[in-house]
Amino acid sequence: MSCIDKEKLYNNPINQFHIWFCEALSSSELLPNAAAFSTIGEGGFPISRIVLIKAYDDNGFLFFSDSTSDKIEHIKKNSKASFLFYWQSMERQVKVSGVVSELSNKESFRYFLKRGGCVGCWIEDKTKILKVRYVLENKLKDVLQLSKSDIMWRGYMLKPVFFEFWQGCEESLYENAVYVYGKNGWDIKNSNYKRNI
Numbered sequence: 001m002s003c004i005d006k007e008k009l010y011n012n013p014i015n016q017f018h019i020w021f022c023e024a025l026s027s028s029e030l031l032p033n034a035a036a037f038s039t040i041g042e043g044g045f046p047i048s049r050i051v052l053i054k055a056y057d058d059n060g061f062l063f064f065s066d067s068t069s070d071k072i073e074h075i076k077k078n079s080k081a082s083f084l085f086y087w088q089s090m091e092r093q094v095k096v097s098g099v100v101s102e103l104s105n106k107e108s109f110r111y112f113l114k115r116g117g118c119v120g121c122w123i124e125d126k127t128k129i130l131k132v133r134y135v136l137e138n139k140l141k142d143v144l145q146l147s148k149s150d151i152m153w154r155g156y157m158l159k160p161v162f163f164e165f166w167q168g169c170e171e172s173l174y175e176n177a178v179y180v181y182g183k184n185g186w187d188i189k190n191s192n193y194k195r196n197i
């Protein structure tokens with residue numbers, strides 16, 4: 001797998017994420033939208049679990065969860081959290097840290113209707129018809145769950161302040177590109193070659 005071409009890095013990390021995500025969709029990854037979601041739990045210890053990202057755009061990354069779950073209890077106390085995507089076949093990982101907020105049902109439906117960037121990739125890629133169906137079925141399931149009167153299943157948005165794009169390279173090297181959100185918007189902090197192990 002080739003390393004990160006610094007000339008081609010987008011200034012906005014969401015655009016960079018979109019490129020990598022679309023490439024992950026075209027790869028052999030079974031669940032490219034699965035991410036380890038880490039929150040700060042009891043005693044200040046971080047804890048992770050897998051969630052599925054349903055959409056992303058400049059507002060952040062959308063996922064759904066039971067509002068009574070531990071992870072949501074955690075973010076009520078500390079809204080800082082992170083996602084880790086791992087695309088093994090491409091030797092890539094993406095870390096995203098940010099602040100999580102709960103969406104209203106109306107906002108959640110709006111995201112479904114708008115169909116976030118990730119679904120756009122699925123539909124554009126005609127060779128991935130099964131994946132299209134998989135995602136749409138998932139979305140339908142989420143909409144049905146949301147429409148129940150006693151809903152506990154809610155939409156949550158992580159607004160990012162930090163990204164690391166990590167690419168494994170030849171001979172146990174890796175390269176990364178780090179984006180940090182500051183006063184003047186997104187800043188690309190570094191992009192280095194390092195030894196993997």
Ligand SMILES: Cc1cc2nc3c(=O)[nH]c(=O)nc-3n(C[C@H](O)[C@H](O)[C@H](O)COP(=O)(O)O)c2cc1C
Pocket residue numbers: 031034049050051052053063064065066069070071072
């Ligand atoms: C492939 C996969 C996808 C999952 N997707 C979600 C999801 O989108 N939302 C969710 O709340 N839990 C999802 N889960 C379950 C979580 O990993 C976790 O077990 C559950 O949400 C309870 O976590 P908590 O007790 O830490 O809150 C998924 C699990 C797997 C293995």
